[in-house]
Amino acid sequence: MTQPAAHRRASIADVARAAGVSVGTVSNVLNRPERVLPGTRERVEAAIDELSFVRNGSARQLRAGTITTVGAIVLDIANPFFTDVARGIEERLDRDDFTLMVASSDDKPDREQRYLRLFEEHGVQGVMVVPATDDIEHLLAVRRRGTGVVLLDRPSSDPSISSVAVDDVRGGELAARHLLDEGHTRIAFLNGPHTIRQCADRYEGVVKELVAAGLDPATALVEITVSSLNAEGGEAAIRGLLESGDRPTAVFCVNDLVALGVLRTLRTENIAVPADVAVVGYDDVAFAAELSTPLTSVRQPTHEIGVRAADLLLDGPDAAAEHVMFQPTLVVRGSSSAVG
Amino acid sequence: MTQPAAHRRASIADVARAAGVSVGTVSNVLNRPERVLPGTRERVEAAIDELSFVRNGSARQLRAGTITTVGAIVLDIANPFFTDVARGIEERLDRDDFTLMVASSDDKPDREQRYLRLFEEHGVQGVMVVPATDDIEHLLAVRRRGTGVVLLDRPSSDPSISSVAVDDVRGGELAARHLLDEGHTRIAFLNGPHTIRQCADRYEGVVKELVAAGLDPATALVEITVSSLNAEGGEAAIRGLLESGDRPTAVFCVNDLVALGVLRTLRTENIAVPADVAVVGYDDVAFAAELSTPLTSVRQPTHEIGVRAADLLLDGPDAAAEHVMFQPTLVVRGSSSAVG
DNA sequence: GCTACATTATGAACCGTTTCATGGCGCAGG
DNA sequence: CCTGCGCCATGAAACGGTTCATAATGTAGC
Numbered sequence: 241m242t243q244p245a246a247h248r249r250a251s252i253a254d255v256a257r258a259a260g261v262s263v264g265t266v267s268n269v270l271n272r273p274e275r276v277l278p279g280t281r282e283r284v285e286a287a288i289d290e291l292s293f294v295r296n297g298s299a300r301q302l303r304a305g306t307i308t309t310v311g312a313i314v315l316d317i318a319n320p321f322f323t324d325v326a327r328g329i330e331e332r333l334d335r336d337d338f339t340l341m342v343a344s345s346d347d348k349p350d351r352e353q354r355y356l357r358l359f360e361e362h363g364v365q366g367v368m369v370v371p372a373t374d375d376i377e378h379l380l381a382v383r384r385r386g387t388g389v390v391l392l393d394r395p396s397s398d399p400s401i402s403s404v405a406v407d408d409v410r411g412g413e414l415a416a417r418h419l420l421d422e423g424h425t426r427i428a429f430l431n432g433p434h435t436i437r438q439c440a441d442r443y444e445g446v447v448k449e450l451v452a453a454g455l456d457p458a459t460a461l462v463e464i465t466v467s468s469l470n471a472e473g474g475e476a477a478i479r480g481l482l483e484s485g486d487r488p489t490a491v492f493c494v495n496d497l498v499a500l501g502v503l504r505t506l507r508t509e510n511i512a513v514p515a516d517v518a519v520v521g522y523d524d525v526a527f528a529a530e531l532s533t534p535l536t537s538v539r540q541p542t543h544e545i546g547v548r549a550a551d552l553l554l555d556g557p558d559a560a561a562e563h564v565m566f567q568p569t570l571v572v573r574g575s576s577s578a579v580g
Numbered sequence: 581m582t583q584p585a586a587h588r589r590a591s592i593a594d595v596a597r598a599a600g601v602s603v604g605t606v607s608n609v610l611n612r613p614e615r616v617l618p619g620t621r622e623r624v625e626a627a628i629d630e631l632s633f634v635r636n637g638s639a640r641q642l643r644a645g646t647i648t649t650v651g652a653i654v655l656d657i658a659n660p661f662f663t664d665v666a667r668g669i670e671e672r673l674d675r676d677d678f679t680l681m682v683a684s685s686d687d688k689p690d691r692e693q694r695y696l697r698l699f700e701e702h703g704v705q706g707v708m709v710v711p712a713t714d715d716i717e718h719l720l721a722v723r724r725r726g727t728g729v730v731l732l733d734r735p736s737s738d739p740s741i742s743s744v745a746v747d748d749v750r751g752g753e754l755a756a757r758h759l760l761d762e763g764h765t766r767i768a769f770l771n772g773p774h775t776i777r778q779c780a781d782r783y784e785g786v787v788k789e790l791v792a793a794g795l796d797p798a799t800a801l802v803e804i805t806v807s808s809l810n811a812e813g814g815e816a817a818i819r820g821l822l823e824s825g826d827r828p829t830a831v832f833c834v835n836d837l838v839a840l841g842v843l844r845t846l847r848t849e850n851i852a853v854p855a856d857v858a859v860v861g862y863d864d865v866a867f868a869a870e871l872s873t874p875l876t877s878v879r880q881p882t883h884e885i886g887v888r889a890a891d892l893l894l895d896g897p898d899a900a901a902e903h904v905m906f907q908p909t910l911v912v913r914g915s916s917s918a919v920g
Numbered sequence: 921g922c923t924a925c926a927t928t929a930t931g932a933a934c935c936g937t938t939t940c941a942t943g944g945c946g947c948a949g950g
Numbered sequence: 951c952c953t954g955c956g957c958c959a960t961g962a963a964a965c966g967g968t969t970c971a972t973a974a975t976g977t978a979g980c
Contacts, residue, residue, distance in 0.1 A: 290726060295701055298702065302636070316661050317657075318663040318667050340683065342657065342681070342683070343681060344666075344670065385589060436619075530840060534872070
């Protein structure tokens, strides 16, 4: 009945007092109940209920040092690609009774830093990061200080940091090759900033393929940087392109959300897909196949990316860094091909 | 140059020693730099860099007691509805320099409990929860112990806990009313378990509307509980329904992901939508309008839900609990109506 | 030269756990 | 009866920060 002082949470000492035992015993009840006589244990448990005691995680961790949580920092929590990866991570972590906390950097380096620091300061076992910048020096520093780091969805430029990625250059090639095969010679690429490695790599792949086909990227390719990597960004970019007058015959979008915005806009503007403009997306999210014009997209093994990343992190900080690279595949549908 | 012992992170004491000052001074440099002479400050900062010191968040928090982080526990991190809400939360938190950690309960009460405990033990300012069960006694307990709690997407049955919800009974009514207006008299409702309040409420709304129209729910309505609240769940459920032989003329899905699975399956099976079977979803996610058969759906103000919830949490633990209830709207499209 | 006061730096107390050396106690074996 | 051992419970040290009363030093005013 008698609660401890107005706003202070009950501590282990309060419980000990209430149960008439020492703090050590309460701690034992909490952590190694088998070492405590059943009678004593019950008294302590009663006191815990009575005071509705909740362990102070900070104190616990301060002393014990470790915690079975890992953090994930993704670019955009509203992008199904990243959340599918997150589900893969969760599935793997669950097996080892680890927990996952997800944070979203919103492509912003300072937000990424902030969450990174937060995770590190709180002593998580490790962090999986989709970096918002090309420079990963800050991640190396975290790694050096003993926190596990796995790069998500982008290859590591450093041998000491593990990564699970998909070959984005190849992805760009696949998309470009397909559009070339369909007869397009003027392609717009609605891309994100090149500071995001995936964007730079996909661009590189596209250019490579154009050059291989004997085209001059300077004329055959127009790259537009979207304001945000989602449907709104796609919509704004395609509108700009349409208003500019010289409309390309094909649009390659850096992800399916951007493609969604493009398709939406083209439909509103009564521009036929793929007849007037072909559209290719990236990620092959769940709804891509069900759109009014089913979306051609570059598929990545999302779930598997998450699982492997968690694998690597759980291998522990002393395991040798590994660099997993998956290959993307192209899924052709109606948005880019009459046959699709 | 001389790093501290092999695997121990540098502590404030190490920094103090290296800089030739006391620990108190280091702490001041960290927290109130203006109180430290520039010269001293620089020496300390140099030592911090040198030792690549990172504050121990647990120790800091143990003493300081507070932390500017809030947690969110949603049912499914891969559901755009929840991540849109999360973005709303983030946007609001950002203004007050709070950070958000998201966890996914996967509809599982024990996972919800686990994350809840994790958040509470680590002393977050508050938690926003989409409860996986009808019983929220455990949330009340958290609240009583001084951690802020806001119910997300479901009304609070308790006056002491704030909530930001959308009228789900009304949502069910809107969907049912619409299908009745379209002439359907045998409706399948692919629903989640009634332990999830939203599911129970939407069911109630459907039944209400059927009764109001003079129909007997026992014959006019068949409720099927999906195995999971996503496309796979929807697919499995509709397959079961098709195989059972007596196919209803309309399917109402508890969310748009389930509806996506249904649409996908119906297309594969060459069943015309809405001619053979009408489909209505819930949430009006971004892609709903762009599907091959644009999806009729009950729209909820996702972003606004997140913003308001964060508002309430940031009001502090002593503010009076508030119960915000938004009204859903029906967006009619081609999946349920020829005119849509 | 002395006092009053402002500015900086100090170091010990404290936060709430876990851990571990220590001690009390009962019991079996000799 | 004594020894040795196993079982429980104890209480203090330790984790790494923050905070605060206090000390040291410098400066201004009289």
